[in-house]
Amino acid sequence: MRYGHSVAAVRRAEGALMARVAEGALMQRAAAGLAAVGADLLGRVYGARVVVLAGSGANGGDALFAAARLLRRGASGTAVLLSPERAHAEGLAAFRAAGGRVTGAEGGPAAIARADLVLDGITGIGGKGGLRPEAEPLAEAAHEARAAVVAVDLPSGVDADTGEVQGAAVRADATVTFGTYKPGLLVDPAAEHAGALRLVEIGLDPAELGPPELEALQHADVAALLPRPTGESDKYRRGVVGVVAGSERYPGAAVLAVSSAVRGGAGAVRYVGPGGTAVLAQHPETLVSDGSPRGAGRVQAWVVGPGLGDDARARTAVEEVLQAPVPALVDADGLRLLSPEAVRRREAPTLLTPHAGEAAALLGWSREDVEAGRLRAVRELAARFGATVLLKGSTTLVADPDPAVPVRANPTGTSWLATAGSGDVLSGLAGSLLAAGLPARDAGSTAAYLHGIAARLSTPPLTAPDLAAALPAAWQNVSGGA
Numbered sequence: 001m002r003y004g005h006s007v008a009a010v011r012r013a014e015g016a017l018m019a020r021v022a023e024g025a026l027m028q029r030a031a032a033g034l035a036a037v038g039a040d041l042l043g044r045v046y047g048a049r050v051v052v053l054a055g056s057g058a059n060g061g062d063a064l065f066a067a068a069r070l071l072r073r074g075a076s077g078t079a080v081l082l083s084p085e086r087a088h089a090e091g092l093a094a095f096r097a098a099g100g101r102v103t104g105a106e107g108g109p110a111a112i113a114r115a116d117l118v119l120d121g122i123t124g125i126g127g128k129g130g131l132r133p134e135a136e137p138l139a140e141a142a143h144e145a146r147a148a149v150v151a152v153d154l155p156s157g158v159d160a161d162t163g164e165v166q167g168a169a170v171r172a173d174a175t176v177t178f179g180t181y182k183p184g185l186l187v188d189p190a191a192e193h194a195g196a197l198r199l200v201e202i203g204l205d206p207a208e209l210g211p212p213e214l215e216a217l218q219h220a221d222v223a224a225l226l227p228r229p230t231g232e233s234d235k236y237r238r239g240v241v242g243v244v245a246g247s248e249r250y251p252g253a254a255v256l257a258v259s260s261a262v263r264g265g266a267g268a269v270r271y272v273g274p275g276g277t278a279v280l281a282q283h284p285e286t287l288v289s290d291g292s293p294r295g296a297g298r299v300q301a302w303v304v305g306p307g308l309g310d311d312a313r314a315r316t317a318v319e320e321v322l323q324a325p326v327p328a329l330v331d332a333d334g335l336r337l338l339s340p341e342a343v344r345r346r347e348a349p350t351l352l353t354p355h356a357g358e359a360a361a362l363l364g365w366s367r368e369d370v371e372a373g374r375l376r377a378v379r380e381l382a383a384r385f386g387a388t389v390l391l392k393g394s395t396t397l398v399a400d401p402d403p404a405v406p407v408r409a410n411p412t413g414t415s416w417l418a419t420a421g422s423g424d425v426l427s428g429l430a431g432s433l434l435a436a437g438l439p440a441r442d443a444g445s446t447a448a449y450l451h452g453i454a455a456r457l458s459t460p461p462l463t464a465p466d467l468a469a470a471l472p473a474a475w476q477n478v479s480g481g482a
Ligand SMILES: NC(=O)C1=CN([C@@H]2O[C@H](COP(=O)(O)OP(=O)(O)OC[C@H]3O[C@@H](n4cnc5c(N)ncnc54)[C@H](O)[C@@H]3O)[C@@H](O)[C@H]2O)[C@@H](O)CC1
Pocket: 014, 015, 018, 026, 027, 030, 055, 056, 057, 058, 059, 060, 062, 122, 123, 124, 125, 126, 127, 128, 129, 130, 131, 132, 152, 153, 154, 178, 202
């Protein structure tokens, strides 16, 4: 698992640690880790040109000390000081002593254009309110340069706690972060500025850090969560998932949601709706009926919404699913027919799976505001509905109704997932995992993870049926065939 801690938690843990170690020791640990990643990216340090973008805080200090280490191994270097009179004094002294040159912001773009490596030490967790105007040309020059750009702790200009980005921000090829991940490294739009993430341990005590704001599952976590049939399993014990999807107008959604539900860990799939013939043609193992959910027989979880439309039949379906005493996943058209009261009244878990547009409609926000403030949006929806909410997007987020529970950020997304029907595949899969007994947050985050891996394993350009067909391979990939 990767954990993302708030700035306040990092400050608390750093404060406690600093009281126990020699002055400057933490910064040296950070600088050593940073220099090692820089050297790795350069391949050959001797003769390489290193540029440091140094702001006035400790983040600039880390970058200057790291560059000094590279200079001592034969690199040449220029430090671009954003506020020359307030630069980190010890870091700057070490950098000069190693032979580094110094310039003001105006000399930055030319130095960056010739660089092999740019260390972005403008701001770290102390940065407020995005990049200042004088830093913007430097961020732009670094983006255009052929140099590898390494962000120190965070890409400067992004918000560490929220993942929000106001205006310009540095775009890094890699980010070397210290002690723990920050939410902004795991949530878009900030995360897409961070590049590959490297964590450098500096000795923070997990007890001082306290609970994270955010978590990102890794392969081993997902492997441990995936349901596995045991000797006593039969199809009913493994869970039956009911899928209420599709309409005369959108029969394809039924087929897609079922195609992932049958590959999602439940023992059987019950389909309810007018698409039974198309569903059976693709998946003859499905139990189909054309009535409403209430009369369809027992299930351990319901999925309602993909391609459902909004007629009377659709309304009844959503109502009946919400009244059922089993976990329910509501997606797509189902989300338009939802009242917060009906969801809040439920005793069994509810998982809502909006994309940004649907989330915007549910919140009464603009779509742009949801996309810019994804963490805030998903938390707010979970609170309003008293439900688990999976907000789809480039980094899909899953929030629990309890605000003390960390939000899960999915690390496996790819833009190929932005394809018609991809959401139907996700909801069938997540519903299947719910029926197999996973709690809503685990079902949602595990489904998003597998969905992303399936996309990576498929040959682009990807279609939704490819994605469903790749789920067994994704499952194998994650669980190592176990
Ligand atoms: N505290 C510690 O124990 C450690 C801190 N480390 C580093 O220290 C960083 C935090 O250092 P600081 O607290 O000094 O904070 P930063 O270096 O992130 O930034 C603070 C400085 O930047 C200025 N500033 C704020 N917003 C700005 C903006 N938008 N544009 C330009 N300047 C802006 C502030 O006036 C202040 O001088 C971490 O991100 C990490 O890189 C590491 O050395 C590891 C140990």
